[in-house]
Structure formats: structure tokens, C-alpha cells
Amino acid sequence: MNSHIYDVIVIGAGGMGSATAYHLAKSGANVLVLEQFQRGHTFGSSHGATRIIRFFYDKPFYTELMKTAYAEWRDLESVSGKSLLFITGSVGIGAKGNPYGRAARQSLDAAGVESEWWDATQLAERFPQFRSTDGMEILWQKDTGFLRAAECVSTHLQLAEQHGATVRAETSITNIDWQTxxxxxxxxxxxxxxxKVIVTAGAWTGKLLAELNLPLTVTKQQVCYYQPTDSKRFQPDRFPVFTESTPDGEFIYGIPVFGSFNTGGGLKIARHGRGQIISPDTxxxxxxxxYIAHIDAYVQKxxxxxxTAKHTEVCLYTETPDEDFIIDTHPHCSDVLIAAGFSGHGFKFCALVGRIMSELARNGETDFDIHPFRIDREHKISSGIPRLQA
Ligand SMILES: Cc1cc2nc3c(=O)[nH]c(=O)nc-3n(C[C@H](O)[C@H](O)[C@H](O)COP(=O)(O)OP(=O)(O)OC[C@H]3O[C@@H](n4cnc5c(N)ncnc54)[C@H](O)[C@@H]3O)c2cc1C
Structure with missing residues (x-):
């Protein structure tokens, strides 16, 4: 038996685990982070150059939480001295009256975040790169941008170490014994x-907590990178983050050109949606x-x-049935905490989730409203596990 007892063990050094380790170590906790692969690996969900950060959501509680998430990212920049968050503004394209656009606007209004409706003419004046949007409505939101994803993860980990955390890579946890x-x-x-043990194991959470039979589905996701000839027209200072809700219920998104073309950078475009169900181990x-042909066809229009796409990248989503996160204590042991099921939209929240997990581990509670993320939420996403703690 290893005689050393840590205040907190964090399982998984991806986006959520690295942020959790940072917040805990900063507050004086003795933290051990265990990661099954090498640091900065590309087998999970947090690798790659960029992730969108935005206020607009059809569910208002996310918009409200994003106020603190933005502040946490800015704080990380100031502590680390690195530029991690780039603001570009965003255009949300959709058919007139599309339900997602309406709901997102309502969430923004309720949170007091400014946004504007544009028509196709206004879009063409501001961003002529977009074509064939006649008759569509466009939601402009000036605070949207992107995070340097891999750099955010390594920055959180480095700062956690500076505050005394120990990070052990290539250490795969096979079992959590919470009955001791x-x-x-x-x-x-x-x-x-x-x-305390915090499980931030991304796509492997279901396997590690098999006893809970969590309703998590792991899917394969692909993103396409484009390298336009006139790349200046698509740089972050001249081109926004964009999303489009298509009439067939698809949600396409894109992030301006970022990174050098020689090292695989480019303008990223992908479809947010349920991909092929896979095992994270294989x-x-x-x-x-x-898929590439589908995205190329969208781009052509x-x-x-x-x-056409120059290369693609594969990444994993870990989805809950309602696409809302799981942030909660283990139903049978209040010393084990879980942050999982980020359903393809969690990265922008990492810095905040890290703070929340640190508060839960240290104080047993948080001031943030995390009730939408309970394991036993109203619509019974769990398989009927009785809760032993409040
Ligand atoms: C293609 C794609 C695009 C996305 N775009 C956006 C976006 O634009 N905006 C946004 O907000 N979000 C986006 N997301 C979602 C976001 O990236 C994820 O929600 C987030 O990265 C999840 O982080 P995580 O820490 O839960 O998982 P991960 O980063 O995968 O971390 C889990 C870690 O746990 C480790 N681990 C697992 N099991 C064990 C074990 N048994 N022992 C030790 N270590 C273990 C894994 O190796 C891994 O390093 C996107 C995701 C994908 C795939």
C-alpha cells in the first residue's frame, strides 16, 4: 500500500481534469493527477488547436454559467501570461424563425448579453465570404470566439504543478474502491x-464507473480543415466563428484559420451531431x-x-441523452465526484468546471447552479440508481 494519502486524486488529465487540478492545487490541496496516456495525447476529446467559446445556447443555464467561464479563462491568461482566448464574434445562420436561433436569442436576452438579428444583406456587407444566404436570418453575437484547446490543457497542468500538484502520465486506473x-x-x-477522488475520465468514464451504468454514449467525430488560397480573408480578424442550423436538423460550425498550414492548421469546419458509436479503446x-464529401458540399454552397478539405482530425464525444453534463457526487460515496458527459460542447466550460469540482471537493458544495447536471435529474437519465447523498 502506498502510504501517502493525497487530499484529492484526479483521474484524467484532459480539459476537465487539468482545470480541476489547477483550481485544487491553487487552493492549497495536495493533488495527484493520473493520466492513462502521455500528456497532450490525441486519443480523447480535448486535443487539437481550437474550440468555440460562446454565450449563445438554447438552454439559458449554460448562457448564465458562461459569464463566469469567460472570466475564468481571462484569469488563466493573466496568471499564465499566454493568449488563450480569441474573440471573433459569431454569425448563427438559420432559416427564418428557426427554433434554435429563437431560443438562443431568448437565452442571451435573459442573461443581458447583447446580440443582433441580421438579414442576408447585412451578412454580405460584413462578411462577403458567406454565399447563398438569401431569406435566412443571422444572429450576430460579438463575444464569441475560440480557445486554443491543447494549449489550455497544458497551461492548466503546468500551473497545477507549479502549485505543487503531481501529474503521473501513462498510469491507467483500472478500479476505484470507494467502499474503504x-x-x-x-x-x-x-x-x-x-x-476525495474526482473522475474526469471523458470517454472512459462509463467503463471506470461501470457499477453506475451511466447513460454515456461515445461517438466518433471528425473535423475538416480547409486552407483557402487567400487565407487572409479567413483569419480571425476578418472572419467570424459561425454556426448553421440546417432545415434537416444539422448543426454545422466553423472556426477561422488558425495555426500554420505547414503544421496542419487551417479553417476548421464540422458537424455537431451524433456520430458512429464506438469504444474509446478501439x-x-x-x-x-x-462525411468529408458532405462537409465539402456544404462548403461549396x-x-x-x-x-475542399485538406485534412481531418478524429475526436470523441461522450454524450448524455439530453446532451447536458453530469457533474455530481457518486450516488453511493460522497468522496467520489464525477464530471463527465460533456456531449461535444464542454470545452468552453473547462475553466469553470475545474473551479466547481474544486469547490465540491473542498467544501462539499458550490454556489453555481449545477442542478441540471445531477445524475438523477428529472428526466431520469440514470438507470434508477437511488441517491445516498443530497
Ligand atoms: C471534434 C470535437 C469538437 C468539439 N468542439 C467543441 C467546441 O467548439 N466547444 C466546446 O466547448 N466543446 C467542444 N468539444 C467538446 C470538448 O472538447 C469536450 O467536451 C471536452 O474536451 C471534454 O473534456 P474531458 O476532460 O471530459 O475529456 P478528455 O479531454 O478526453 O479527458 C479525459 C482524460 O481522462 C483520461 N483517462 C480516461 N480513463 C482513464 C483511466 N482509467 N486512468 C487514467 N486516465 C484516464 C483520458 O486518457 C483523457 O486524457 C468538441 C469535442 C470534439 C470531439
Whole structure:
């Protein structure tokens, strides 16, 4: 038995685990982070250059939480001295009266966040790169932008270490024993004890907490990168983040050109939606030709200057049935906390989730409204597990 008892063990050093470790270590906790792969690996959900950060959501509680999330990211920039968050503004394109646009506008209004409706003429005046939007309505929101995803993860981890956290890579946890006085986590040949254990294991959460039968589905996702000839027209200072709700219920999004073309950078475009269900341990990482053709066809209509996709990247979503997160204590042990099921839209919240998990671990509560994320939420996303704690 390893005699050292940590205040908190964090399982998983992705977006959520790295932020959680930072907030805990900053507040003086003795933290151990355990990661099954190497630091900065590309097998989970937080790798790659960029992720969208936005206020607009059809569910108002996300918009409200984003106020603190933005502040946390700015705080991380100021502490680290790095530029991590770039504001571009966003255009949300949709058919007139589309339900997502209406709901997002209502959430913004309720939170006091400014936005504007544009028509196709206004869009063409401001961003002529977009084509064929006659008859559509466009929601402009000036605070949207993107985060440097991989850089955010490494920054949180580095700062956590500066505050005394220990990060052990290539350490795969096979079991969490929460029935002992102090929870014990085990690898194949070692074990560690922590007064609290936080599971931020992304796509592997369902496997690690198999006893809970959490309703998590892991899907393969692909993003396409475009490298326009006139790349200046698509840089963050001249081109916004965009989203489009299509009449067939698709949600397409794009992020301006970022990073060098020589090292695989470009303008990122993808479809947010349920992909092929896979196992995170044996994910199929081959590019899907039909998907690329689908995104290329969209680009040809909407942004023809981009040409065709130059390369793709595979990433995993861990989805709940309602696409809302799981942030809660283990139903049978209040010393084990869970942050999972970020359903393809969690990255923008990492800095805030880290703070929330730190508060939950240290104080047993948080001032943030996390009731939409309870395991036993109203619509019974769990398989009927009785809750033993409030
Ligand atoms: C293609 C794509 C685009 C996205 N775009 C956006 C966006 O624009 N905006 C946005 O807000 N969000 C976006 N997201 C979602 C966001 O990236 C994720 O919600 C977020 O990264 C999830 O972070 P995580 O820490 O839960 O998972 P991960 O980053 O995968 O971290 C989990 C970590 O736990 C480790 N681990 C798992 N099991 C074990 C174990 N047993 N022992 C030790 N370590 C373990 C894993 O190796 C991994 O490092 C996107 C996701 C994808 C895939």
C-alpha cells in the first residue's frame, strides 16, 4: 500500500481534469493527477488547436454559467501570461424563425448579453465570404470566439504543478474502491489513496464507473480543415466563428484559420451531431469519405472560396441523452465526484468546471447552479440508481 494519502486524486488529465487540478492545487490541496496516456495525447476529446467559446445556447443555464467561464479563462491568461482566448464574434445562420436561433436569442436576452438579428444583406456587407444566404436570418453575437484547446490543457497542468500538484502520465486506473474509509484507486500494479477522488475520465468514464451504468454514449467525430488560397480573408480578424442550423436538423460550425498550414492548421469546419458509436479503446481513426464529401458540399454552397478539405482530425464525444453534463457526487460515496458527459460542447466550460469540482471537493458544495447536471435529474437519465447523498 502506498502510504501517502493525497487530499484529492484526479483521474484524467484532459480539459476537465487539468482545470480541476489547477483550481485544487491553487487552493492549497495536495493533488495527484493520473493520466492513462502521455500528456497532450490525441486519443480523447480535448486535443487539437481550437474550440468555440460562446454565450449563445438554447438552454439559458449554460448562457448564465458562461459569464463566469469567460472570466475564468481571462484569469488563466493573466496568471499564465499566454493568449488563450480569441474573440471573433459569431454569425448563427438559420432559416427564418428557426427554433434554435429563437431560443438562443431568448437565452442571451435573459442573461443581458447583447446580440443582433441580421438579414442576408447585412451578412454580405460584413462578411462577403458567406454565399447563398438569401431569406435566412443571422444572429450576430460579438463575444464569441475560440480557445486554443491543447494549449489550455497544458497551461492548466503546468500551473497545477507549479502549485505543487503531481501529474503521473501513462498510469491507467483500472478500479476505484470507494467502499474503504479512504477511497483507493488502482492500476494493474499499484494503488493510490485520496480523501476525495474526482473522475474526469471523458470517454472512459462509463467503463471506470461501470457499477453506475451511466447513460454515456461515445461517438466518433471528425473535423475538416480547409486552407483557402487567400487565407487572409479567413483569419480571425476578418472572419467570424459561425454556426448553421440546417432545415434537416444539422448543426454545422466553423472556426477561422488558425495555426500554420505547414503544421496542419487551417479553417476548421464540422458537424455537431451524433456520430458512429464506438469504444474509446478501439476507436476507428480512419477518415470517413462520406462525411468529408458532405462537409465539402456544404462548403461549396456556403463558403466556396475554401475549396475542399485538406485534412481531418478524429475526436470523441461522450454524450448524455439530453446532451447536458453530469457533474455530481457518486450516488453511493460522497468522496467520489464525477464530471463527465460533456456531449461535444464542454470545452468552453473547462475553466469553470475545474473551479466547481474544486469547490465540491473542498467544501462539499458550490454556489453555481449545477442542478441540471445531477445524475438523477428529472428526466431520469440514470438507470434508477437511488441517491445516498443530497
Ligand atoms: C471534434 C470535437 C469538437 C468539439 N468542439 C467543441 C467546441 O467548439 N466547444 C466546446 O466547448 N466543446 C467542444 N468539444 C467538446 C470538448 O472538447 C469536450 O467536451 C471536452 O474536451 C471534454 O473534456 P474531458 O476532460 O471530459 O475529456 P478528455 O479531454 O478526453 O479527458 C479525459 C482524460 O481522462 C483520461 N483517462 C480516461 N480513463 C482513464 C483511466 N482509467 N486512468 C487514467 N486516465 C484516464 C483520458 O486518457 C483523457 O486524457 C468538441 C469535442 C470534439 C470531439
Amino acid at each position: 474509509d479512504i477511497p483507493t484507486v488502482r492500476t494493474e500494479n499499484s494503488q493510490f489513496q485520496g480523501r 476507436p476507428d481513426r480512419t477518415p470517413d469519405a462520406d 456556403r463558403l466556396p472560396e475554401l475549396g
